[in-house]
Amino acid sequence: MxxxxxxxxxxxxxxxxxxxxxxxxxxxxxxxxxxxxxxxxxxxxxxxxxxxxxxxxxxxxxxxxxxxxxxxxxxxxxxxxxxxxxxAFANVKIDGANIIADAGVWVPLLVKLAASRGIAGIEHAAGIPGTLGGLIYMNGGSLQQSIGDTTKRIWALDENGKVVEMTRKECEFSYRSSVFQRKNLIILRAHLEGSLDEPNNIRRRAIDILAERKHKFPLKQPNCGSVFTNNPEIYKAAGPPGKIIEEAGLKGLRIGGLMVSPVHANFIVNVGGGTSKDAFELVAKIRDIVYKRIGYWLECEVRYVTPEGDIAPLHKFI
Ligand SMILES: Cc1cc2nc3c(=O)[nH]c(=O)nc-3n(C[C@H](O)[C@H](O)[C@H](O)COP(=O)(O)OP(=O)(O)OC[C@H]3O[C@@H](n4cnc5c(N)ncnc54)[C@H](O)[C@@H]3O)c2cc1C
CATH class of the missing domain: 3.30.43.10 (Uridine Diphospho-n-acetylenolpyruvylglucosamine Reductase, domain 2)
Structure with a gap:
């Protein structure tokens, strides 16, 4: 057609x-x-x-x-x-320490709103530039915290188009993982439960987090956040991916329009005209070099979408 x-x-x-x-x-x-x-x-x-x-x-x-x-x-x-x-799909309702928010809500805005209403518990997500739906799918967060920690319920569409209500347990949250990565479910809305605190205390924590992110991450050039996940086994053996890649001397390594950030080695920045082909080649090269040095294959946090609509962590297609 x-x-x-x-x-x-x-x-x-x-x-x-x-x-x-x-x-x-x-x-x-x-x-x-x-x-x-x-x-x-x-x-x-x-x-x-x-x-x-x-x-x-x-x-x-x-x-x-x-x-x-x-x-x-x-x-x-x-x-x-x-x-x-x-x-267009971003309503938020707040009652005490409870937040009911649509999947399209911009996370930095939700963090700000929660802080202004004295709801603590999601400020670790300050500065994460995604939607609530994406954050839940990834069980994203920072400082060893994840959005799943404060999630009580999720409403989702199943593959037959039926709205289903899921408990936190049914979401199967674990480090940067959730059931939504394994099942065909579209996240519609979430019930988050924080705890009450002074708005100024929460704001201060969020401001500190934002300041640290600004200092640590190359936020001025297009990027996808951390390219590789912080696998606990690899972390124990060799440290976080940024350190491993930096120690392999790969900061500044460039293929086409993409470059390993000189600021943070787990970020690959688009310095102009970067393509998915460049990303495949650069990620493959980093993984090969790291494997030869430490004997572990780094795994990707970033998802690749094929032209046919399959989605999985990028390394699975390399
Ligand atoms: C500068 C920068 C810093 C970052 N820092 C962090 C960080 O500190 N911590 C962290 O965890 N992440 C971080 N990220 C990564 C990213 O922002 C998060 O993973 C974010 O939660 C993704 O949200 P999104 O809306 O952009 O999702 P997308 O990138 O659009 O999608 C990600 C995945 O979620 C799925 N998805 C999205 N919405 C839905 C939905 N409603 N229902 C079902 N599936 C859905 C998509 O199919 C896709 O597989 C960072 C990214 C950048 C660019």
């Missing part, structure tokens, strides 16, 4: 905010990626359910993204549909 016709069909069933041949580089913090056949900004649950049913009926791959701050898209883009969570 022609893409324009596909987009018209979607609009006809009440799916709005449909874009055709949308450059995915515009939806990736690494600024890499070719066009997606279709990109839809998620506005409400019922239109998302219709979109899901449509993709199933026509056998079109559908992927879900938030801010694209932990994703490598292919230079070829995606032969399918991207459902993007963001501002």
């Amino acid at each position: 022609k893409l324009k016709k596909l987009a018209d069909k979607l609009r006809a069933i009440g799916v709005n905010n449909v874009k055709v041949k949308e450059p995915l580089s515009m939806h990736s913090s690494w600024k890499i990626g070719g066009p997606s056949d279709i990109l839809v900004e998620v506005a409400d649950v019922s239109s998302l359910q219709r979109l899901l049913a449509f993709a199933k009926e026509y056998d079109i791959p559908l992927i879900v993204i938030g801010k694209g701050s932990n994703i490598l898209f292919s230079d070829e883009g995606l032969r399918g549909i991207v459902a993007k969570f963001g501002k």
Whole structure:
């Protein structure tokens, strides 16, 4: 089916905010990626359910993204549909120390809001440039804390388009891992439970975290955050990935438009015109050199999206 016709069909069933041949580089913090056949900004649950049913009926791959701050898209883009969570699906309700927030909420904003209402427990996520949905999928966080620590319940869409309510246990959170990486579930909304504290205390902690991040990370150049995960076994043997890569002398190593950041070796920055091909080559080279030095294969935190819509940690495709 022609893409324009596909987009018209979607609009006809009440799916709005449909874009055709949308450059995915515009939806990736690494600024890499070719066009997606279709990109839809998620506005409400019922239109998302219709979109899901449509993709199933026509056998079109559908992927879900938030801010694209932990994703490598292919230079070829995606032969399918991207459902993007963001501002259009970002309501937040607060009651005491409880937060009910939509998946599209921008995490830095949520941290700020929680602090202003005296809710402690998520300030470790200050400065993480993603959506709440992406943070939950990754069980992201900082300073040995993760969003799963304060998650009480999740509402998600299962692959049949049914809304399911999940307990924290059912989310199977562990270090940078959750059930959402293994099952076909779209995170819609989360119930987070923090603890009450003085807003100024929480703000101060968040400001300290932000200051440290500004000092440690190369925030001025496009990147995807930490490229490699902090695997506990490798950490015990050789330290965190940034230290391992730095000790291998790889800071500043460049392939095409991508370079191992001279500021933090677990960051690969796009110095201009970086491609997914460059990312594959640079990540493969780092892994080979590190393996030869320490006998461990570094594993990627960043997810790669194939043109066919498969998603997995980048190293699984190398
Ligand atoms: C400068 C920088 C600093 C960073 N620092 C940190 C840090 O300190 N700690 C940390 O943990 N991470 C960090 N990250 C990585 C990234 O910001 C987090 O992983 C973030 O939570 C990803 O959110 P996102 O909305 O960008 O998700 P995306 O990158 O859009 O998606 C990531 C994955 O989540 C899936 N996904 C997204 N939304 C949904 C949904 N609603 N339902 C189901 N699946 C979904 C996607 O399919 C994809 O597989 C950093 C990134 C950058 C660029």
